[in-house]
Amino acid sequence: MMSTTIVDQHQMLQRYQPMVATTHKGRQGHVLLVGGSYGKMGSVCLSAKAAMKSGCGLVTAFFPQCGYEIVQIAVPEVMVLTDVQDLCISAIHFEIVPNAIGIGSGLGQDAATQQGLYEFLKTNTIPLVLDADALNILALHPDWLSFLAPKTIITPHLKELERLIGKWNNEAELFEKTITFSKKHQLIVVMKGAPTHCIDGDLVYKNTTGNAALATAGSGDVLTGMITSLLAQSYEPIDSALLGVYLHGLTADIALPETGYQSFIASDIISYLGKAYLSLGL
Numbered sequence: 001m002m003s004t005t006i007v008d009q010h011q012m013l014q015r016y017q018p019m020v021a022t023t024h025k026g027r028q029g030h031v032l033l034v035g036g037s038y039g040k041m042g043s044v045c046l047s048a049k050a051a052m053k054s055g056c057g058l059v060t061a062f063f064p065q066c067g068y069e070i071v072q073i074a075v076p077e078v079m080v081l082t083d084v085q086d087l088c089i090s091a092i093h094f095e096i097v098p099n100a101i102g103i104g105s106g107l108g109q110d111a112a113t114q115q116g117l118y119e120f121l122k123t124n125t126i127p128l129v130l131d132a133d134a135l136n137i138l139a140l141h142p143d144w145l146s147f148l149a150p151k152t153i154i155t156p157h158l159k160e161l162e163r164l165i166g167k168w169n170n171e172a173e174l175f176e177k178t179i180t181f182s183k184k185h186q187l188i189v190v191m192k193g194a195p196t197h198c199i200d201g202d203l204v205y206k207n208t209t210g211n212a213a214l215a216t217a218g219s220g221d222v223l224t225g226m227i228t229s230l231l232a233q234s235y236e237p238i239d240s241a242l243l244g245v246y247l248h249g250l251t252a253d254i255a256l257p258e259t260g261y262q263s264f265i266a267s268d269i270i271s272y273l274g275k276a277y278l279s280l281g282l
């Protein structure tokens with residue numbers, strides 16, 4: 001039986017955790033973001049910067065070699081690891097121990113990348129957020145969904161969701177199919193749209209922030225970085241999803257009187273994150 005919770009400021013204030021005065025970067029969570037391919041390195045820059053600006057202490061990004069200078073120059077705060085291949089990811093090997101991993105933005109669907117994702121998912125035990133091409137690859141190999149631990153977060157837009165669950169005829173059927181999928185695989189589904197709903201089995205959470213200014217390239221990549229950052233900071237998976245989606249939308253609401261709809265771009269989500277956080281307190 002579906003039950004819908006409205007996610008507003010009151011809800012968020014109950015879940016938001018202020019920074020502890022004596023904390024240090026080693027306690028604030030280490031994020032690993034895996035993504036990017038030739039021509040899509042911007043997605044990694046956006047998600048990595050968004051992760052940093054959402055409060056985690058350390059961010060490492062893993063991407064193909066062609067992105068090395070791009071990411072180091074675009075986001076100097078971020079540490080980098082590169083794949084053995086130049087143009088796309090093929091083998092996701094790392095020696096760090098991150099607290100959460102976000103994978104998929106700009107990843108592409110090359111055969112080598114699909115194999116690399118398979119090897120990674122089969123052995124990964126770290127809390128995970130899956131976006132974009134990681135989801136498209138899973139849609140091609142639905143049996144790999146069994147590798148995902150309970151409460152793994154997926155962040156599909158509606159086309160990506162359709163690739164995973166098939167077509168629907170109306171909104172009621174969309175929710176029915178998504179709830180069934182969430183329950184079957186024990187996943188938290190961030191069903192991105194206007195508005196975004198987070199679905200955790202029969203529990204449906206309807207976000208109240210955001211506007212059409214977010215209909216711009218890279219805004220989902222930013223969201224992936226934010227949710228992974230919150231997960232690395234020890235928020236529960238559902239709270240990471242809810243708070244990430246809420247703050248992401250709020251940036252656009254705060255920016256609107258200053259930027260209008262048209263001039264707002266994904267980098268502006270990151271720029272307005274500070275004001276969005278401040279609305280919940282220091």
Ligand SMILES: NC(=O)C1=CN([C@@H]2O[C@H](COP(=O)(O)OP(=O)(O)OC[C@H]3O[C@@H](n4cnc5c(N)ncnc54)[C@H](OP(=O)(O)O)[C@@H]3O)[C@@H](O)[C@H]2O)[C@@H](O)CC1
Binds near residue numbers: 107157219
């Ligand atoms: N700067 C960079 O490096 C960037 C890199 N990026 C990376 O590019 C990769 C491809 O991602 P992608 O989402 O553009 O491709 P894809 O899944 O085929 O979707 C396209 C089709 O799906 C639909 N559709 C899209 N959004 C929808 C929505 N919200 N709600 C409903 N439907 C929606 C729409 O179909 P239509 O509605 O027109 O039928 C559209 O034609 C991915 O790795 C991503 O991370 C991007 O993030 C951009 C910035």
Ligand SMILES: Nc1ncnc2c1ncn2[C@@H]1O[C@H](COP(=O)(O)OP(=O)(O)O)[C@@H](O)[C@H]1O
Binds near residue numbers: 195
């Ligand atoms: N009209 C809209 N109103 C509110 N939010 C929107 C609107 N259009 C897009 N968004 C939000 O923007 C993000 C788009 O994500 P996505 O399609 O994955 O972008 P990209 O892949 O380019 O990064 C989602 O969080 C979605 O909810």
Ligand SMILES: [Mg+2]
Binds near residue numbers: 131132157220221
């Ligand atoms: Mg996307």
